[in-house]
Structure formats: structure tokens, C-alpha cells
Amino acid sequence: MSGIAGWVDFARDVARERAIPTAMTDTLAGRGPEGAGLWCAERVALGHRRSGGEHLPVAVTDSSGAQAAVTYAGDVHNVPELRTRLGVAGTVGEVLLRAYQVWGPEFAEHVHGTYAIAVWDARREELLLVRDRMGVKPLFYAEIASGVLFGSEPKAILAHPDFQPEVDAVGLRDILSVARVPGQAFFSGMREVLPGGVVRIRRSGTSERRYWQLRIGEHTDSQEQTIATVRDLLEVAVAQHMSADQVPISLLSGGLDSSSLTALAAQVSADRGWGAVRSLAVNDQDPGAGAADGNEDHIYARLMADHVGADHSEISLSGLDLLDPALRARVLEAYDVPINKGDQYASLSLLFGVAREHAPLAFSGELGDDVFGGYNWNRLPQWVATSTFPWVEEGRPRFTGYDTIFDHGLLTTLDLGSHERDRHSAAVAELDAHSAIDDPTEARYREVTYLALTRHARVLFDRLDRLGMAAGLDIRVPFADPRLVEYTFNIPWAIKRFDGREKSLLRAAMNGLLPESVSMRVKTPYPNLRAGAYDQVLRERLADVVRAPDSLIAPLISSALKESVRTRGADALADGVSRAALETALQLESWLRGYGVRLAI
Numbered sequence: 001m002s003g004i005a006g007w008v009d010f011a012r013d014v015a016r017e018r019a020i021p022t023a024m025t026d027t028l029a030g031r032g033p034e035g036a037g038l039w040c041a042e043r044v045a046l047g048h049r050r051s052g053g054e055h056l057p058v059a060v061t062d063s064s065g066a067q068a069a070v071t072y073a074g075d076v077h078n079v080p081e082l083r084t085r086l087g088v089a090g091t092v093g094e095v096l097l098r099a100y101q102v103w104g105p106e107f108a109e110h111v112h113g114t115y116a117i118a119v120w121d122a123r124r125e126e127l128l129l130v131r132d133r134m135g136v137k138p139l140f141y142a143e144i145a146s147g148v149l150f151g152s153e154p155k156a157i158l159a160h161p162d163f164q165p166e167v168d169a170v171g172l173r174d175i176l177s178v179a180r181v182p183g184q185a186f187f188s189g190m191r192e193v194l195p196g197g198v199v200r201i202r203r204s205g206t207s208e209r210r211y212w213q214l215r216i217g218e219h220t221d222s223q224e225q226t227i228a229t230v231r232d233l234l235e236v237a238v239a240q241h242m243s244a245d246q247v248p249i250s251l252l253s254g255g256l257d258s259s260s261l262t263a264l265a266a267q268v269s270a271d272r273g274w275g276a277v278r279s280l281a282v283n284d285q286d287p288g289a290g291a292a293d294g295n296e297d298h299i300y301a302r303l304m305a306d307h308v309g310a311d312h313s314e315i316s317l318s319g320l321d322l323l324d325p326a327l328r329a330r331v332l333e334a335y336d337v338p339i340n341k342g343d344q345y346a347s348l349s350l351l352f353g354v355a356r357e358h359a360p361l362a363f364s365g366e367l368g369d370d371v372f373g374g375y376n377w378n379r380l381p382q383w384v385a386t387s388t389f390p391w392v393e394e395g396r397p398r399f400t401g402y403d404t405i406f407d408h409g410l411l412t413t414l415d416l417g418s419h420e421r422d423r424h425s426a427a428v429a430e431l432d433a434h435s436a437i438d439d440p441t442e443a444r445y446r447e448v449t450y451l452a453l454t455r456h457a458r459v460l461f462d463r464l465d466r467l468g469m470a471a472g473l474d475i476r477v478p479f480a481d482p483r484l485v486e487y488t489f490n491i492p493w494a495i496k497r498f499d500g501r502e503k504s505l506l507r508a509a510m511n512g513l514l515p516e517s518v519s520m521r522v523k524t525p526y527p528n529l530r531a532g533a534y535d536q537v538l539r540e541r542l543a544d545v546v547r548a549p550d551s552l553i554a555p556l557i558s559s560a561l562k563e564s565v566r567t568r569g570a571d572a573l574a575d576g577v578s579r580a581a582l583e584t585a586l587q588l589e590s591w592l593r594g595y596g597v598r599l600a601i
Contacts, residue, residue: 001031001032001050001051001052001360001469001472001473001474002031002032002048002049002050002051002053002056002072002073002074003025003028003031003032003048003049003073003151003152003153003156003469004028004046004047004048004049004071004072004073004116004118004139004150004151004152005021005024005025005027005028005047005048005150005151005152005156006021006024006044006045006046006047006071006118006120006127006149006150006151007020007021007024007044007045007147007148007149007150007160008043008044008120008127008147008148008201009043009044009144009146009147010043010125010146010147010203011145011146011147012146012147013042013043014040014041014042014043014044014045015040015041015042015045018038018040018045020045020159020160020161021038021040021045021046021047022036022038022047023159023160024047024149024151024156024157024159024160025038025047025048025049025156026049026159027151027153027155027156027158027159028047028049028151028152028153028155028156029049030334030469030470030472031049031051031073031152031153031469032048032049032050032051033049033051033472034050034051034052035049035050035055036048036049036050037050037055037056037057037071038057039057039058039059039069039071041067041069041120041122043122043125043147044069044120044122044127046069046070046071046118046120047071048071048072048073051360051472051474054091054092054093056070056071056072056093057069057070057071057093058070058091058093058094058097059097060094060097060101062101062123064123067120067122068097068100068101068119068120068121068122068123069097069119069120069122070093070096070097070100070117070118070119070120071093071117071118072092072093072096072115072116072117072118073115073116073137073152074113074114074115074116074132074136074137075113075114075115075241076092076095076096076111076112076113076115077112077113077240078111078112078113079092079095082095082099082110082111083095085110086098086099086102096111096117096119097119099111100119100121100128105128105198105200106211108130108198108211109211109212111130112133112482113132114132114134114136114137114476114477114480115130115131115132115137116129116130116131116132116137116138116139116152116193117129117130117131118130118150124202125202125203126200126201126202127148127150127200127201127202128198128199128200128201129141129150129193129198129199129201130193130197130198131192131193131194131195131196131197132195132196133195133196133212133482134195134196134453134457134461134480134482134485135182135192135194135195135196135457135458135461136461136465136477136480137152137465138152138153138192138461138462138465138466139151139152139192139193140152140153140154140156140157140185140190140191140192140193141157141190141191141192141193141199141201142157142163142187142189142190142191143189143201143206144160144162144163145162147201148201148206149162149163153336153466154185154186154187154190154336154337155336157187157190158187158336158595163189163190164598165187165595165596165597165598166187166188166189166597166598166599166600167186167187167188167597167598167599167600167601168188168600168601169413169414169601170184170188171184171186171187171188172410172414172601173414173416173419174186175337175338175584175588176402176406176414176416176584177392177416177419177420178340178389178391178392178395178399178459179388179389179392179419179420179423179424179455180455180458180459181423182194182195182454182455182458186337187337187597188600193208194208194210195212195454196210196211196212196213197209197210197211198210198211212482213430214431214450214453214454214485214486214489216431216433216436216437216446216490217490218490219490219491219492219495223495223498226491226495226505227505227508227509228509229487230484230487230488230505230506230509231509231510233481233483233484233487234260234264234478234479234484234509235264235267235268236481236483237478237479237481237483237484238261238264238265238268238363238478239264239268240481241361241363241476241478242265242268242269242274244272244274246360246361247265247269247274247277247278247359247361248265248359248361248362248363248476249277249278249279249280249355249358249359249361249362249363250262250265250277250278250279250280250310250362250363251279251280251351251355251362251363251364251365251475252279252280252281252301252304252305252310252312253281253282253297253300253301253365254281254296254297254298254299254300254301254302254303254304254518254521255297255300255365255518255521255523256368256374256503256506256507256510256514256518256519256521256523257365257366257368257369257374257479257503257506258301258363258364258365258368259300259304259365259510259514259518259519260365260368260506260509260510260513260514261363261364261365261478261479262277262279262304262305262308262310262363263304263307263308263510263513263514264478264513265277265363266308266309266310267513276309276310276311277308277310277311278310278311278312278313278358278359279301279304279305279310279311279312279313280312280313280314280315280351280354280355280358280362281297281298281301281302281305281312281313281314281315282297282298282314282315282316282317282347282351283297283298283314283315283316283317298314300517300518300521301314303515303517303518304514304515304518307514307515307518313354313358315350315351315354317347317350319343319533319534320533320534320537321350322342322343322346322347322350322534323346323534323537323538324346327346327349327350328342328346328590329590329594330349330470331345331346331349331467332587332590332591332594333470333594334349334466334467334469334470335462335463335466335467336466336595337591338584338587338588338590338591339583339584339587340399340580340581340583340584340587341580341583342538342583342586342587343534343579343583345463345467348463348467349467349470349471352467352468352470352471352473352475353471353473355471355473356471356472356473360472360473360474361473361474361475361476362468362473362474362475362476363475363476363478364464364475364476364477365479366460366461366464366477366479366480367453367457367460367477367479367480368479368503368506369452369503369523370449370452370453370456370457370460370479371449371452371453371479371484371485371488371506372488372496372502372503372505372506373449373493373496373497373502373503374502374503374523375391375452375502375523376394377390377391377393377394377395377448378390378391378448378449378452379497379502384444384445384448385444387421387424388420388421388424389420389423389424389427389451389455389456390448390451391456392420397578398578398579398580399578399580399581400576400577400578400581401573401576401577401578401581401582402416402581403558404558404561404573404576404577404581405542405557405558405561405573405577405581405582405585406556406557406558406585407555407556407557407558407559408558410556410601413601424451427450427451427454427455428447428450428451430450430454431446431447431450433446433447433450441493442492442493445493446489446490446493449489450489453485453489457480461477461480464477488505491505502522502523507519507520534579535579535582536570538579538582538583538586539570539571539573539574539577539582540569540570541586542570542573542582542585542586543565543569543570543572543573545585545586545589546561546562546565547565547566551589552589552592552593552599553585553588553589553592555599555601556588556599556601557585561573
């Protein structure tokens, strides 16, 4: 666990204002509760929060007296290889600095892992911000009048007095849509470093390049070779996150993805004599509400844990527990931006908190569906063939009610439908699959996989990182290993679904490691709360917000809804308003109030 923050200013002596970068760094205390570091020079301050590991930032001085310094968050997996190639010993930070001295800004191509890195070169008066290939670790930045601010989370930038939180139409589109735009960060003037990206900040301006992107290539392996290679790549991806003193607890749903990781982790642990692995599952059967209210994840998780001899635990969740105002406030504080899945994020927050009681590290099966085609929207033709993001098309019924809640003029200005289609067109143009693949059906499946890995994955990584770090839990995502992603990306769809089922390839690669009942299980949603009482509480809370004279979302709310709530109360929100729409409106109100965000619409 770790976090970074910093400030470069070409007009001010940053070293004389240490209190500001200290405050920025301290906002990330949850990412590194065991210690903080701050390195300052005239034009720059680099901050770091840590939980174990080396003391950062680190700096070196060359023969001319100029300095270079580095701070980073996350994990670099190929440090031994880099030490050999560079002929240098030392800490990870020292190895990264040496890599920069030898290779310059291109050092990013030589570093592998999940990380966010900041390098300051005093001789060039240049800051480099580097993000890992898949973007598992976040890195935000914002240009100010005479420099730039950066941090692992938006809150680090918000702590600087020169950055004022504001949301405009662009940010609202990202909040109300489920079509995230890479690089955008909700707050006006704030950006994210792109996955596999390097941002260079100099006096003359800011530029960005990608040092890694998914590319279409030829897949020549047979089906049998492909299955074996996937197994090998997964074994390596799991093993690189494990050591004798760092065996992650498996967040086990009983589905194919998390069960595969649990089985592979158990195999590594047994081979190395480390004993039984640990696993944790959620039981979301709501007591007293009937068995149909939840799902059966916990049953299959128990089967899987027994199969590998895991030290297994469960957490029980009741739907109404997820409405606790203090819990929801913690989720928003962790995330820094509004969300539309309050039940899911609240349950994950609780799950991660319990997991942290068992271990500081955890394995998540996230991205398995994106890599191998496990969602309905990335495998079934009726969703794949859409002219927008397929998860938007499939999930549209779950987002009804915006036209009831929000002002008609606002929705016309935002034009979410056109926004989603335009963003979809821009995304598929990046890949240009139809120029490289003759079969139009195969080209579209490749496009959908690209969308899953570059757009949909953003939401998955964000929630794991923010909620995990807020709980003190470092969550590893083996399915996001770039070598696995690169290899599987170009596997023809016919091989990925060779037996007609979802994730055929992964199931075959795990042959012999999973119980048949787990291996053949159909994917279920998490969590699966269907309690009507949950939605009723949301309606009552939103009705209170609409009626409140000091409501901050009042300018965004439909005048018809205001009148209807005045006469009918929460019943005005009973018909055609989805849980996601209710959650989004409530989160917006809390966000505007808690973060002091100015509406610029």
C-alpha cells in the first residue's frame, strides 16, 4: 500500500511552502498509514505515504550538482531483472532513478508491474508522471497557473488552495453516463494519466504519450496451445503477487474467476510449503426476507474453499445495513466522486474491511469477464452488435428515471445518448479493427473486447483501488497482467468460446483445478439485493432532498418532480425510477455538499 502526491511550480519557491504539499500528502494517509515522506526543492515537492516498504521519495545528485528524485506507488515486478541490466543494487526507488538516468523518459517501457511513478529532473526542470500499462493504479494531475499538481487520488489535488472543485457539463456527463472517458476525472481541470501513459510537464507546457497500448496482431497457436499458454500466464501472474510473508487472501465468490485464482494461489502455496491459503466470501441472503432475496455465491465459495483446503471465512450482509449513512459517507470519501451503485460499493467497503482483518493483501477476480468474455454484453450477439457501448445498451433498463429526476433542459444540454455514441465511435476508431480483420463479426468481437479492457475496466479498477485502500487493503488483480491481456486480446472469438459457453477458454485452462459444480457455474450478479425496502428508503431520502430549501442539487432537479414530491412525497419516485438513478441523485447531493463543488452548468 502506498500513495503519492506532488506540486511543481515554475514561478514559486515550493520549498518555502512545505505545509501545502504536506497537507496534500496527508490526504492519502489511508493508503500508507505507517509513514510519510516529503522531498522539496525550489520548484518541486514530491510526497509519499507508505505502509511498510522503503522510505520515499529518494533523490540522487549528478556530477553537475543537479538532482533527480522519484516517488512511486504500487509494485514493480521486474526489479531483479532491472538490477541486473543496469548493474545497480539498491531499493526499488533507486533502481527506478537509475533506469531514468540510463533510458530517460523511455524508462517506462522497461518497467513492469502495477504502479504510478513521478520523476523530477532538476537539470531539465521536468516532471514525468508514469502509469502502469493497464491503469490498475490511479494517477491524477491538474495544471494550475504556473505548474501542476498530482496525486494518487483527487483528494490530494483538492487539498491545494490553488485548485477549486468545480463540475461542468463534461463532468456531469461522466457522472450520469456509464461510458467513462479515459483521461477525464469528473472535476473541471483535473485529468488522469492514461493507462500506459507518460505525461511530461515542462515550462513550455504539458505533453502526453502512450508507451503501451493494445494492438491487433496475429494469433497462430492452436486451441490446445492457447489453453496451455493461458494456464502458464495465469500461474505466473498469480505467483508474482505471492511471497512467504505476503500471501493474499482470496476474495472468493464461488464463480469461475475468483475460484481460478484461489486454486492457483493454493497450488503456489503448497508447492512452496506456505500452508493453506485464506479465502473470504459474502453471504447476502437477507435474514427474514426469503432465500430469493440474495444469491448462492457463498455456497459455491464453501465448495471451492473445501476443495483446496482454504482457511475460509464469510461476511453476512443485509440489504438495509448498506443504507447506513456513516457507511455511505465513508464510501464517498474514499471515492471522491458520485457513484450509481451504492449497494454494491457499500457492500465492497464492508467486505474489504473484514478482509483487512485477515491480511493486508487480497486477490480479486475482477477483469476475468472482460478478458475471457463472461458478461452477457461481451458475448451475446444482440448486445455485441449495438452502435454504442454494449454494457450501456444491455444495462439501460437499470438506469431509467433520469428524465423524472433531472431537469429537461439539463438533459437536453448533456445529451447523454449522443455522448455515449460519440465516445463509442472514438473508442473503436482507436483500434480500427475492420481494417485489420476481414471478418466483420470477428472484428466487432475484438472491438468489444477492446472496449471492455480500456473503458469498462476503468470502473472496476477504480472501485478496487479506492475502497480497498480506504480499508487498508492492497487488492491485486492477476487477470490484469499485461502479458495475459496482450495474449488473450488477439485470440479469435471461436477459440474463446469453443464449446459455446461463456469463458470456455478459462474453464479449459483451469481443467483439473476446480470442482465441476464451480467450473460449470453460470455467472451471477454481486450483490443481488432485491429487497423493496432498500429502494423505498432511497426514495424517501431523495424526496427529503428535493423538499429541502438548501438542497444543492435543486438547480438540476425537474420542476415537475419538485411539485410532485410536494404533494405525493416519496411516491412521486415510485414509478419508472431505477435504483441507480436514485443512488446517483443522492450521491450528487452529498458530493456537492461534502466537497464544496461548484456547479458550472
